[in-house]
Amino acid sequence: MAEAEKKPAYMKVTVDTPLFIDFEYWKTKEQNWRTLLTGYLCEEHYTQFKETVDSSDLIDVVDPETGEVEQKDVLIDCLFSHCARQNGFIQENGPLTDSIFRVLLSRGNQPLSSAELGDILNKNANTILKTVTSRNYRGIRAI
Secondary structure, three states, X not given: OOHHHOOOOOOOXXXXXEEEEOHHHHHHHOOOHHHHHHOOOOHHHHHHHOOOOOOOXXXXXXXXXXXXXXXXXXXXXXXXXXXXXXXXXXXXXXOHHHHHHHHHHHOOOOOEEXXXXXXXXXXXXHHHHHHHHOOOHHHEXXX
């Protein structure tokens, strides 16, 4: 990699820095990550998954625009495609950290900045930034 292409060892995170859920963090740091995620399922899917919470089933998902086939974790895909899209998934008076996590799930883990999250949750962007960067809460980190 050329000198000009190297990424800085330290990057200052601002309210405009995109954030996402790093599921690789979950897989390496959280022994019961599937159990934790199961708690975010809708009632219908919770019943379906509670029996197989330790399974690591993968499914083939076809991108409707490109036709590309990608293997995805069935639990995470179910959250993104159904459960996190249900009315009431983002709780108005829930804890801020949980609300941030739920918004990212509801958006299919598309990166959002603290400013964007603040607009969605009607919360202060600096408070969101401090909350998610003070510790690695549920694998939420900057890109």
